[in-house]
Amino acid sequence: MDIPLEFDPKSEQPLYRQLYDSVRAGILDGRFNAGLRLPASRALARSVGVSRITVTECYERLIAEGYLEARRGSGTFVRARLPELSPFALRKPDEPLDRELGDLSPRLSRYGTAVNVSLHRPTPPDTLRLDRHGPDVSQFPRTVWAKLLARRLQGSDRSLLNYAQDFRGSPNLRNQLALYLAQARAVICDPDQILIVSGSQQAIYLAARILLNEGDQVAMESPGYYFAGWTFSSQGATIVPITVDKYGIKVAELIKQKNVRMVYVTPSHQFPTGASLTLSRRKALLAWARKNNAFILEDDYDSEFRYRERPLPALQGITPDGPVIYTGSFSKMLFPSLRLGYIVLPKPLFTAFRTAKLLNDMHSSLFHEQVLADFLAGGHLESHLRRMRTLYDRRRTLLIRILRDHFGKKVSISGDEAGMYLLARFQSSLSEEQAWDRAYKAGLRLERLYWPGGVSEEKPGYIRFVFAYAALSEKELQLVGRRLAVAFLS
């Protein structure tokens, strides 16, 4: 018995516990080196006066935890690689798990089963991504932000680091937002109708959760926004796809629907066609929602960037007391990793949304809400958006020219009057799937249109892809053109 173990007979700790602690501590503080052989259970049991089962149980647990290893025939040893030092090198979790637990999927809820699908698709490092709808974060005024952030972090108001007092979100931010939305989007609300959320995806999720039961019908634009469709269907809602033409969603088609509880729309800049919903259709949409006790979820995701005429006011602003849930995010205006968005709610819906947000993740970061409020109050958003509008407009024009240079009459562009992407339609003998794969091999990741009902309306001989250009430099856009030519024309 050459290893020192501390035992205290008077201790309330059971002997098992003391033995375990003592061996584990010896290993952790390095007194028992890797490879050290532990005494045989019988010998140790005798020398410290515990039952042999106590010792073997203790050894077995330390083996299970990765501190010791049993070598057949030769005894029990301190492991070379301890979990503490390299837990990842410890084991392949799949194997023992699958052996012990088997496939857990049958034990998921219906929602769990619906989301038990990986949306992850690896992309080679040098791939140019046309499917990432983020801003050019390299242009973000980080110095201004850092200054505001440091001021608040060093500031006297420690409560910013704490849990929020107001779970609706920072009052300053909601006040600033009410002003901004009124000016920029003709949204009419008071700050008490604004709930701060962690990006507009959370707004879509909460709306689906709060307004839809499994089996309920939700209408959405077709083609439409992939993650919205996914959010609805994963919750068991039935999606009713409504056709989109160049005036936006075909409200006449929607009006035929009697059991739709909610419709998800992007009226300012329809995703992905870029259409702007006409005023007459907006009014018809509102009238339909009222008549059918349905809600309108208005996603105003990128209308800050318009390159031609003035935008139509938001639906919410047409009838401020209508059944409209209005949402937007700062991911495209500022930077996605800020994870801040907002919902403007009819008063009667506010409590349910606030409590749902609370049970979902308590609240968003008060600290960053306050820095954002400072950013807005300082007028930095306006000037930043002005600069970005010019930059994105230049890239947009360049991309169109590049596509024309390579594809001439074989390409037609739409949806480019606003936002950070455009829709390009190519005359081609390839199927969209073939074209996507070829582009992928050529180092481009394109975005295919999402058809909620699965009913594509592509004309044979034509293929369409979304091009998110805002974050790509002029040099990268040139490369996009060349790679695309290789993929589609060669």
Next chain:
Amino acid sequence: MDIPLEFDPKSEQPLYRQLYDSVRAGILDGRFNAGLRLPASRALARSVGVSRITVTECYERLIAEGYLEARRGSGTFVRARLPELSPFALRKPDEPLDRELGDLSPRLSRYGTAVNVSLHRPTPPDTLRLDRHGPDVSQFPRTVWAKLLARRLQGSDRSLLNYAQDFRGSPNLRNQLALYLAQARAVICDPDQILIVSGSQQAIYLAARILLNEGDQVAMESPGYYFAGWTFSSQGATIVPITVDKYGIKVAELIKQKNVRMVYVTPSHQFPTGASLTLSRRKALLAWARKNNAFILEDDYDSEFRYRERPLPALQGITPDGPVIYTGSFSKMLFPSLRLGYIVLPKPLFTAFRTAKLLNDMHSSLFHEQVLADFLAGGHLESHLRRMRTLYDRRRTLLIRILRDHFGKKVSISGDEAGMYLLARFQSSLSEEQAWDRAYKAGLRLERLYWPGGVSEEKPGYIRFVFAYAALSEKELQLVGRRLAVAFLS
């Protein structure tokens, strides 16, 4: 039959479910006031044309959930205080400003109805809050954080401001966490099992959503953690309360349960009793979960702060391949407004959780995940925790002395060996409700124990409250004592 219940014979919902929903909704949206007497089961059965068993079963479930109470001989009544909602006041949603829309609540989903209650209760500014379980943020090393933050913000890696490439959370952070959890909590996992979330509330929410269908049974400690109970019940799960004694949750009681799909536990430091679950019970708990194909949701919310013996390893670490979902957060270690927490998952569950998180809010802030990873890598967490342990220990000792000074033998303390709160039991002729109100008037906001299922085990003549002391200065703690004496003794 004077209470309006909506039934739809054509609905696919079974009558039992319709009756349950209808009564529950009536209570939650305030149409059925506290004390309202429900019709006798036979009468109701006749009037709505269902079997009497259907009605009694529905009443029994609502009684078990704490919505109704049976008074021997006189019938079934709506409870005065709905356990789900206490200690917060149940308030009807804000009056709709908009006449046209009217009350939208009937158009909410079942989940929407369940969350259509305000948890908001204003607190006068000079109130000392014993119910806020946050750290002392004034002690947070803001200069260190600001430096790390500025470095990343000014740094060359712009991708930190963008959408995450890896939706599981920053790889650096997950690597750091795997090491930290192995060392501090004996959690054995590799970084691929770690999902970064926005605080542990999101972990609880996601687990409930992914593993529980409406009507499924979920067990939890009684008394237990209020927001966990609310998260489960709002999703339509049936809570099975399991008694807690000084060794933690009574696993023997749980073992009698055959249909429980998940159990929510706080083994390291049971909330609110502070008990630490014994090793034998931990093993029994794991064995039960395996045998019954149930999941264990282990919330390790504050075990970083221990003032006496070293903690038992996390359940997850006892059998790393077990059906354990382990969660923790940085809200108490660092600061709540960071909104970062983590889930350690069995591999077979990972995809469902990652995709659910993605559809919930895409991902947390990559930027802050990276700064946090830097903070961990720099060893700042360790030193910060050491400092806080000393500070909280001092405050803990002081609060105990203060309570003894004022209440002498009339007070007994428990659950103070770890964490940031303690449980005080007072000998008093007041009811807990009276005592709470008196304290509130005296400028204290106390926290009552939460009894899932509404089955309180208070002994007459005794009242118990949770005291979250960590964030209160010594001066404030003195004031707590004086105000409490005024409230309870005068």
